[in-house]
Amino acid sequence: MAQPFTDEIVAAVRRHMNDDHAEDSLLICRTLGGRPDATAAAMTGMDGDGIDFTAVVDGRDVPVRVPFSRPLTERAEVRPEVVRMYREACAALGVPARS
Template sequence: MTFLFDDAALTGVLGHMNGDHGDDNLLISRAFAADAGLTDAAISAATMTGFDGDQGVWKATLEDGSTAEIAVAWPGGPITERREVRREIVALYDEACARLGVEPRPHA
């Protein structure tokens, strides 16, 4: 059964990702677009819209103005604690960099 995070966790993580990591949202969305049946070049913007114990979810805005959902499973498998969300998003970021040939920045 998929673990569902409470509203406080959702609000905190989504606020942080969309407020401080907009470029990372775009990078992750472009890197995993093909897995969602999209071409990465068509994505002009992205926001993180949700997550649960199994995956993170981004809304990608395409160049034609339409939107598409990109859901990406956590690389480390299912999670149940808020602190694990950061670890999994960092892992997605690193994988996105590898897929797109981008040098990842150091993690604090």
């Protein structure tokens, strides 16, 4: 898919995720990203098909790609999709999700 999001949108989402939701990113990487051994994670980018992170695994930075459940084309679709990922990650780990 072509990139439906401008650089400014990606930067704003990345800043928000890294500043306000670093722990959520870690949960997503551990479960949906297949890196249960990750100790930290930061969002690095996204396109209409998924979101990219760098996870720290055994002291090394490892790229992690987590696909969206469907292609996204508008900024307003990003938040609900990331919330879905977060809730799915919490359920997989058996931890309560924030409301």
